[in-house]
Amino acid sequence: MNPRLQRRFGGLRALGLGARFALSGGRESTVRAALMAIGVGLGVAMLLLAASVPTARHHRDERTHARIDVNLDDRAIDASDHTVLIDDMDTVFRGKEIRGRMVQPEGSAAPLPPGLQRFPRPGEMIVSPALNRLLTSSGSDLLRERLAHPVAGEVGDAGLLDPGEYVFYLGGDHLVAGVGDTRRLDHFGKTYPRKPLSPELVLLGIAGIVVLLVPIGVFIAAAVRFGGEHRDRRLAALRLIGADRRMTATVAAGEAALSTLAGTVLGAALFLTGRQFSELVEIQGLSVFTEDLTPEPVLVLLTVVAVFALSLLVTRLSMHKVSVEPLGVVRRSAGTTRRLWWRIALPVLGLVVLRVIVQNPSGLHGGSGVALVAVGMLALLVGVTAVMPWTVERLTRLCGGYGPLSWQLALRRMQLSSEAATRSVNGIAVAVAGAVALQTLFTGLAHTPADSAARPADRSPASHTRIGVARLDSGAGNTAAYAPAFAATPGVQEAVGFAELSVSPPDGGFSQTVRIADCAQLRRLASLPSCSDGDAFLTAPPGTDRAHDLTTWKAGTTLRVDADGSRWKTPRITATAPATSADPADDAAERILLATPGAAGPTVTTHAVSTVRLTCTTTTEDVQDRVRTTAAKLDPSFAVDFPGQPKGDAALDGIWRALLAGVAAVLLLIAASMLLGALEQIRDRARVLAVLSAFGTRRRTLAGSVLWQTALPVGLGLLVAGLIGTTLGGTLLGIVGRPVVHNWSTLLAIAGIGAVASVGVTLLTLPTLWRSTRPQGLRHE
Template sequence: MSPAVQRRFGGLRALGFGARLALAGGRENTVRTVLVVIGVGLGVAMSLLASSVPSARHHRDERIHRRIDVNLDDRTIEASDHTVLISDIDTVFRGKGIRGRMVEPEGPAAPLPPGVRHYPRPGEMVVSPALRRLLTAPGSELLRERLAHPVAGEVGDAGLLDPGEYVFYLGGDHMVAGVGGTRRLDHFGKAYPPKPLPPELVLLSVAGIVVLLVPVGVFIAAAVRFGGEHRNRRLAALRLVGADRRMTATVAAGEVMVGTLAGIALGAILFMAGRQFAGRVQIQGLGVFTEDLTPEPPLVLLTVLAVLTLSLVVTRLAMHRVAVEPLGVVRRGGGRTRRLWWRVALPLLGILLLRTSVRNPSDLQGTLQVGTMVVGMLALLVGVTAVLPWIVEGLTRQLGGRGPLSWQLALRSMQMNGETATRSVNGIAVAVAGAVALQTLFTGLAHPPGDSTARTSQGIPPPRAQVGVARLDEGTTNADEYGAAFAVTPGVQEAADFAELTVTPPDGGFPQTVRIADCAQLRRLASLPSCSDGDTFLATSTGAGRIHDTTTWKAGVTLRIGASGPYWKTPHVTATAHATSASPPGDVGERVLLATPRAAGPTAMAHAVRTVSLTYTATADDVQDRIRTTAARLDPSFTVDFPGRPRVDPALAGIRRALLAGVTAVLLLIAASMLLGALEQIRDRARLMAVLVAFGTRRRTLASSVLWQTVLPVGLGLLVAALTGTTLGNTLLGLLGRPVLHDWSTLLAMVGMGAAVSVGVTLLTLPTLWRSARPQGLRHE
């Protein structure tokens, strides 16, 4: 038999021997294998969850397309037995968006919305299961008062984006197409051809994928190294009986392969078991249906190959750093100082690649540019795991020799094996760095240049009094009662009732706002010198001087009401006035025309929208929900808007919720990794702790030393993570030319969450510590 064949068969025998060691190497080896299997299983389950994202997004998009209830064909739909009238009656309750529709079928063959078995009768409604639970939950009295309609059924899964979505359909009566936002449909749903995402969403999606998967990789890399000290001592025994270094490395690979393969199987089982409960769990307000979590087969294969490759590479690198000799493991005899240059070069290379990968936002559609950006992000985040051990080693060297006994025990333990001390901390540092980067990116994308709402992210408190606007399209019945009803709502200071319409020049141009009311109501909107029916005033807000004024308020100028309404001539302007704080801002923050009914004329009155401007106390409890409840009781078609609230792109908000849910799940995964790593360290030092207790060391001192071993690396890791995450977020915003804004309270909360996870894991290890410190721990075989 040739030497090459002998080496091949010898390698296979070494792999098989390593596999037998993993399964029959005694109690210590069994515990180590179980830890590896659990760690790899959790990481694989998270990876399979990530591989289900394309399928979940596809199913979600299909449901969105199926329930589109707008006529997008630019054709006239005549009333028939196959049509239905529908209008939007969305609402918000304590920050939760509720999708509402008022429907009235025009015949027995009217199309049903997805998930609805039958139309509710007038005054009844069908609700989603989540909304039914919210209506019956304690503290939802305002919502029950707002939606005080009998429930006649539930919306099925086909009509919901996720199990936790709030949706209702209210039966209407005497609805008229074209009035109050009512439209006629002969079918639901619309198929859209795929289109490229905007650069902002591409950047956010790519950053989210990298940020979520890198901590999982760090977690798996730490998991396959559980029990490394015991493994190295066993390999030293193999060297004593004649095995060379190549054979010991092959045996170690075989031992790790068993744990990795078993972990992959366990991860598949955990994923399939957790998939059955997916519909009952929501993270960051985001949930999925069970059928949504179907991993893509190519991604599953890629996950398995990546986990196997990562476990073998990590094991090989760990063996490279340790000299396994016949007489022992040569690593305990004092290590050399870690080299810094390549550790710093890694994140610097990442920053360089990020800054040079994208020259303008349109480059984000290119594969090469996106690939370079991904490599840069990987280099920057992985750089955290490279820099942190050097920082911990240098700090422990400077702080050693001083302090209480628990402090010295912790420092000495980290000096002996600083790599083990930072192995599990690397995961939480990378996760927090990614979370900080995502939050920085979210804040910058949510507040474009010149957005006045950006001040709220910088810690400036909102004013005590704010202005809200309630509108009812084509609402003329009982119009005089609207302002009085809002005025008596708790928290409302003043209610100005008027009619409002938007006019534009026939040849195009900026929309201009006209508000029509009697003199008493107009005085609430502006400081008028004098007023009588037939007068018209030009109101200028205090901030209008900062904006270029493009309004053309001249007497006799012909303007068009709305986009396709009748023509209307501008009346003579009696005087100018300054708008009060109760006046809502115009469409573009410019001058607004205030007219009495006689000056506006019957045409303007017929096409105006009934509007109530509300000045309310921002600090009052549930004041916005009380206003919405009042509006819904007056008419379900009332829409309420609070201009001071920041407006966020729905697509951006959806990606934000998904990524924050992923970050939360990754933090839970890293917490499990830290717990397993801490238990492994206590198990490795069980005899040492038993000896210390036998010589009179108090258990409280040992517990304090374990806490210090966690707090010090975690504190340094969170500091590095905050700096790295902020740098990454700022760099990504720079690629889009967006301003850098930081929501410091949220960033501190993320860092605090990481610290809380670390301390909580340490407390969970105390029972194991007490058991390890018993005199029975002195026994040794």
């Protein structure tokens, strides 16, 4: 036979022999193959979940575009049988945002919002399943009072971004197009090209993908090494009967390939099973529909190829320390010292790539910039796994020779097999390093220089009060009745009611604010010398700079009211008075005109917005929800805002929530990895533990040694992870020119979660440890 063909068929036979060893090599081989399959299966399930992200995002974007209810065509729509009136009724309940719309069809062919089978009748409400559950749950009395309308049905999936979204549609019969936010539509939905994300958001997305995928790769690499010592002894026996290194490596590859195949099938089964329950799971406020979790075919193929390639590569690299002794055992060369230079070279290479090569943030929109950032991050994170064995080896050498017996047993075990000691904690170290980098990056992106120097946004005189503003686009004539209703709400200290509108020069120009109320209300807004109906006053927020004041208040000046073209003449200014309090929504220093109804006249009053300025105490429970409930009872179209509460970037917050959900899932995966690794190590040492127990070693001492074997590498890993994570986060912020701002409490919490997970996993292994110390463990074949 041709030698080349003989080698090829010999390799195939060696692969088959490895597969036979995995299936029929005894209990040890079966357990090892099962552990490998479970580990690989968990990793594959996570990768399939990651491969579903593009599909989930595409479906979410389609649903977002389909329910757009704004006329983006900038064209006039006349009332017809095919139009509908719609008004916004968004609200908030205990921090949960609720999307609300009032709909009023103008004909039998009016377009239905996505997810609705019919329009709700006036006064009826159609709600999302999540909102329906919230309304019927205990502790939602305030929300039930606010949305006190009969529920006539549920919104379908087509009208929701995710299963946990809170949405309702209320039927109306008094909407008028052009009044307030009420608008007329002849269709729902709009398709428009996606706007490119800012370099900051692109960078955060790249960082999230790398941070989430690298720990999974580390986890799969560790799973392939389960039971490595038993495998090495079996392969050494093959060397004794004449097998060469190539054949033993091929046998090991066959064994790993079979376990990887079984793990891939198991991972697919786990993913398909978990997919059916996806709508019941919510992480960091995010949930997905079942059909959203459909992996991209190309990514599925790439996942399978990558998992098999990683499995074979790790198996091949682990074989270089297998040697044959006369009795067929494996001995690792204990005198060899690990070299540090190439281990440090990995993170240094990552820093060089990120700091030197990637200098222009605009390059993040190109393929080369994305690839360079990914390579730099990959080098830094993989550097954690490279530095960890050297660090553990050096520490065990320095700390050996003293300490309690459990400490000595742990150190000796780590000296004999430092790779096994660090392999189980590499995943948690990489995950923590990535989480720290993400937190540092997000904190820097969300931070603005004005955050630390800005005064409190509510400008309230005491820290236990908060300012709120309630506005109603119609009904300016009832302002005097609205303020007492709010004032009677528990937790409201003061309610000042007035009508508000904007005026500007006829040819355009700077918009100016007019507030209309009786003298009693105006005295609560400014220190007036005297007041009677027909007076008008100028005032500006206290402590503001008039250098940029662009207002021009002159008696008899003709101004345009809002944008409808109505004309109004400025009344005679009675006096200029200092403001006693300021509306938190006004950040400018311009002068505001305070006018009595007699001075303003009926023309502007009909165009004004009913406004109630509220001063609330934070010591009253659910005061904000009580205010919103009062507003809804007065008129469902009332909009309540508390400007003192920070409002972040919606896109940035959305990406951050998705990344937090991914980090939580990865940490669960790493905890499972550590548990499997710890169980595998105890199983591998079962006979040694049984011998130690037979010679009188207390179980408490053995448990302490197992705990030290986990705690020491974990402590070192968290230290290295914190250093590399903060360095990586600061470097990424440098790419987009943002200052480094650390949220130390959050960073310590991330490290604490990693430490607690490690200790908790160790405690879960104690029952297996007790079983391993029984006399039956002395049996050996």
